[in-house]
Amino acid sequence: MSDSGLRERKKQQTRTALIDTALDLFLTQGYETTTVDEIAAAVNVSQRTFFRYFATKEEVALACFVETEHAFFAEFMLRLDHEAPFAALCTAWRTIMQTTILSNTERSQRFRKSVRLAEMSPILFAGNLRRNLKVGKQLADAIATRWGIDPEADPRPILIVEFFWAAVRVGTGLCIHPDTTDLEELSTRIDETLAIAGEALRFGWDTPPVQQAESSGAIS
Amino acid sequence: MSDSGLRERKKQQTRTALIDTALDLFLTQGYETTTVDEIAAAVNVSQRTFFRYFATKEEVALACFVETEHAFFAEFMLRLDHEAPFAALCTAWRTIMQTTILSNTERSQRFRKSVRLAEMSPILFAGNLRRNLKVGKQLADAIATRWGIDPEADPRPILIVEFFWAAVRVGTGLCIHPDTTDLEELSTRIDETLAIAGEALRFGWDTPPVQQAESSGAIS
DNA sequence: CTAGTATATGTCAGCAGCTGACACTTAATG
């Protein structure tokens, strides 16, 4: 419908140009001290045009997380049918990491820069948290639907997802902070943290309720 | 040194006035659509003065969380010596909830408004996440110190704290969303969610490592 | 009580993020 036209190609081109130069500028001179005008000027584009591509300055920094999230969600849905939720989240995540990040494409380069950025700037980190939260709700809804329970009343689906995100964040933070920014280091650290988190969670906790008579009576 | 002077009293007065009118305006007409000028005008104060009290518009909305956090941290530290971390977090939280929120003082009113606000506006929610994160690091550091481990290398302290925050957030969300904004409802729901989370976490997982020979070899 | 000092506030100018409106250029379509 709208593929491979000259127009579309140009659009994609300026979009990636904006992302790349923005990431580089952010990394070299800081996120908050870099103005949108600078980015736009570096791509020979007006500031107004920038904001037609990205609603906010934050969006350009976290842009490449969006597609990854979509892929992740799809992967998760594939596994949800025959895996426990937490395990499905972990394996889906690992898969996405392998295909998206560990490959040495331009996309993976961008992704790594974004990860570093999000770890450096508290604002970007918070923005990323917001994204996680949004996707998390969708994931939790999927789990709840699979289990046939009400996601608004039963905390377990969201808890599972939040635990998972927590582990991912902690793993990422551990990897970035100390020294290395290796590709595999990141993946390994997150895997380790996920493993610890998974070990912490009681066996069977993230499995469907085979027979639940009470709504929330599993306490005490 | 600086208590109970006329000046100090006035300052405190305008500060609380700013908070209260800000919260009311935010709740009635939305956070983002309310301008700082409106708030300042409603308190008969210049916009510049507003920003001398609060660094950002966000800060006034989440102001009353700060003191609560301090109290929470202090409570936690008291219990860390003779309780497992996750349990200490839960009991400390419950204590703070009892004394700060369930009491029907003006402070509790403000707190409830802030909770509702933070649940309504994604931006404020993210801001709150950032605060949680910051306090979380301090809490994790305390746990790591108590355990005699390196918080930058071992993910468990941060994981414990993040799991706790996740449960608190989920519980709060469950309570706010459906209907009631009861005082006790909030506390009860969070307690329930914390109980579920606590049940999910394996017994002994958040206890100090009595003999750890390997650094991260607990992974199957 | 008065004079002097410190502190809080107001005013003003200005920057950065972001948006609507309008005009212009350029690619797509017949």
Next chain:
DNA sequence: CATTAAGTGTCAGCTGCTGACATATACTAG
């Protein structure tokens, strides 16, 4: 080639936020 639609630039303007300077008000010493 002419028409249409889409992308872009320019401009004006709002909101959040800050520095600089002047003014008013509370504290303090004599």
